[in-house]
Amino acid sequence: MLIENNASGTTLQLTLTQKDDWVKYISLAADYDFYHTWHYHAMASNGRPILFVYCEANNFIAIPLLERAIQDTPYYDLHCVYGYSGPISNLKFSDTSERLKRNFLKAFSAFLYKGSYVSVFSRLHPFFDQNILLQETDSIYENGKTVVINLQQSIEEQRKQYRQTTRDSIKKCRKFGYVSVETTAQEDIAAFTKLYQSNMNRISAADFYLFTEEYFTKLVRAKEFDCKLILVYSNDDLVCGSIIMCTNGIIQGHLIATNAHYLKNSPAKFLVDEISELGRKWKMKYYHLGGGLGYKEDSLLEWKLGFSNMVLDYYSWRFIANKAVYNQLVEKSGNQIHTNADFFPLYRMIPQ
Missing domain, CATH: 3.40.630.30 (Gcn5-related N-acetyltransferase (GNAT))
Structure with a gap:
């Protein structure tokens, strides 16, 4: 478990070895589904599961993700398990303060920078109003019904x-x-x-x-x-x-x-x-x-x-954390940045 403290709150990065902590945070969430659980992530075979948690006072916001290395580079990206996951909190997102939402996004951005993560993809849960938290990132995509x-x-x-x-x-x-x-x-x-x-x-x-x-x-x-x-x-x-x-x-x-x-x-x-x-x-x-x-x-x-x-x-979150590296990787992959393809991240798409 990696723990970082700053003026606003505490950041935790849980892995599967911290099962009790992972289970605890999920159980405390106001809304969660089985897609968020430790057990479901332990069954994932397409990435290293992590639970990023930001805590402030008695409240927290967390998001489970799978880490993947980007081949032949020092970089990584994050995606989600099969199904609807996205962020969770002990509060309904409609009841979450602007300060807590802003500080979570700030702490998450710092985590992405430190971890050399290029992009994040997560399917959002249709029932949980996660857009309220993520809308300021301008990275929410309408994916249908x-x-x-x-x-x-x-x-x-x-x-x-x-x-x-x-x-x-x-x-x-x-x-x-x-x-x-x-x-x-x-x-x-x-x-x-x-x-x-x-x-x-x-x-x-x-x-x-x-x-x-x-x-x-x-x-x-x-x-x-x-x-x-x-x-x-x-x-x-x-x-x-x-x-x-x-x-x-x-x-x-x-x-x-x-x-x-x-x-x-x-x-x-x-x-x-x-x-x-x-x-x-x-x-x-x-x-x-x-x-x-x-x-x-x-x-x-x-x-x-x-x-x-x-x-x-139904929405997905498609966040580019490092635009310069993302663009380089897309170009290297043989794809085009401005393609209409519904695929993210583009550098992982097999060129047509």
């Missing part, structure tokens, strides 16, 4: 929002006798892994998304957050399944997979409806379905809009 089912309304009101095609698919699955089960059995985790990997291979997904049985087992068995594996069966056939996370009233539809032989029946629609019912039993308030592929307005987003008219704006 995400879809949410409001579980605080009645199930009847919820289903009235379904498109007719969504309603028909769910009805058909019930007619076929599909059933959903929550499970932690190892053979079920193995079966879901096989189904998920076959889905990823079918769509030629990047290697990053080919999660293993060990990965799913660690999620399901984690103590720091509430992960659930929900599977849908037709007799003895595994039809589809989803890994979901339940944190502070929000269900995150983390990953979903469908048996190719059953795609024509749209069993994933039935699964979403079933999870929304279970969510009410678990006292959840929202079921966050997410957005389109790469957060574009595509067929996946349209599929999710078939369930709900509650839509949230």
Whole structure:
């Protein structure tokens, strides 16, 4: 743990070896999701996890990130875990003083300079108003929309929002006798892994998304957050399944997979409806379905809009800490600074 004191407050840089401190700060946050937890960061394989914390009086602002070396340079950059993370605080950002926000950004900038960090990328959480903290950096990007089912309304009101095609698919699955089960059995985790990997291979997904049985087992068995594996069966056939996370009233539809032989029946629609019912039993308030592929307005987003008219704006934070070095790295990569490509940092993009 690196600790620095200045006139305003104290800066901490936690790594995975400071598990108790990491867990403590997350648990004290007014808003957080499983994406912020020590356990989820401990599973990351694409960077060295750190939790930057700025403390002042009895308040703090923190942000978890993954550090990566920039090849053939003395520099590094920071990005986030897969999912929605961004900064957290023991205060709602709407209740945070201008002084605390300003001093956090100042301390974070000093941390970036000292650590030779060129850029920072973080997906922001659609529920947490993190823009209030970061807007002064002029580095917030609109990335599209995400879809949410409001579980605080009645199930009847919820289903009235379904498109007719969504309603028909769910009805058909019930007619076929599909059933959903929550499970932690190892053979079920193995079966879901096989189904998920076959889905990823079918769509030629990047290697990053080919999660293993060990990965799913660690999620399901984690103590720091509430992960659930929900599977849908037709007799003895595994039809589809989803890994979901339940944190502070929000269900995150983390990953979903469908048996190719059953795609024509749209069993994933039935699964979403079933999870929304279970969510009410678990006292959840929202079921966050997410957005389109790469957060574009595509067929996946349209599929999710078939369930709900509650839509949230989704943003990412793309901060350049060292513009001169950033521009040099982009030029060296063969890319153009003023490209329209939705990619950050540009020096990591493979030139088209």
